[in-house]
Amino acid sequence: MGALVGLGLGVGLLLVWSALALPHETRTQSHEPRLRTMLARADLDQVSSGSFVAMCLILGLGAGVLVQLVSGAPPVALSFAVIAGGAPVAVVRARGRRRLRELAQVWPEAVDNLASAVRAGMSLPDALANLAVRGPEPLRPAFAAFATDYQLSGRFGECLDRLKDRLADPVGDRVVEGLRLAREVGGGELGRLLRNLSGYLRDEARTRSEMEARQAWAVNGARLAVAAPWVVLLFMTPQTAVIQRYASPGGALVLASGAAACVVAYRLMMRIGRLPVERRVLT
DSSP: OHHHHHHHHHHHHHHHHHHHHSOOHHHHHHHHHHHHHHHHHTTOTTSOHHHHHHHHHHHHHHHHHHHHHHHOOHHHHHHHHHHHHHHHHHHHHHHHHHHHHHHHHHHHHHHHHHHHHHHTTOOHHHHHHHHHHHSOGGGHHHHHHHHHHHHHHOOHHHHHHHHHHHHOOHHHHHHHHHHHHHHHHOSSOHHHHHHHHHHHHHHHHHHHHHHHHHHHHHHHHHHHHHHHHHHHHHHHTTOHHHHGGGGSHHHHHHHHHHHHHHHHHHHHHHHHHOOOOOOOOOO
């Protein structure tokens, strides 16, 4: 019995020491690229992670103070502070998903332009730089930056890496890595590779757009079901006699339970109805 107590005490002290003494850089480093990827996917590279986090905190604090002044119920103010603080994240993620859908629609055209340029005798770097002028509109800024990088450095591989970072797109990763491989291996199969890739991307984009159209009702229904009770609560905030009931411990428990139920139900609905999302595995 004494040995078990000593073993438990030793394990507990070891866990306390590891929590206090070991560095926590890994956790910080794992969240920073995730936030940067989210901003890059939404075409917000110019926004720093610190500025984005500060904006979320300011919005949350402002909404919390405003609701507190109107309602006088701290649990209600805290609820809307959390909602307002998370709103920029939801907006950026929605913008990122919309941008990925737009890029998926225009990548076949971009690959066709590459194939035509290569067939006309242009070098691969020049064909990529040509997309800044003749390529699809959503892709032109990224390829214009690639052209500038290549003119300054002449390092094709490094310029491709920076192009992938700017696009932050799984389809773009596949295209870029295919071009890198064709550049390194050489041969006359580049035109055929690009034509096959263009046909595959068209079929994939068509199938995904049909599935997303059928999925839209589930997504919109889940969002409406989650937002409805909080909209009603927001309209109730000027009614002090009613909203003060949520200032009690019982009212705070009701709000916390409702928030937990909304989060669990929304996540469950989105998980059931979501389509498989292609991840960036070639970064």
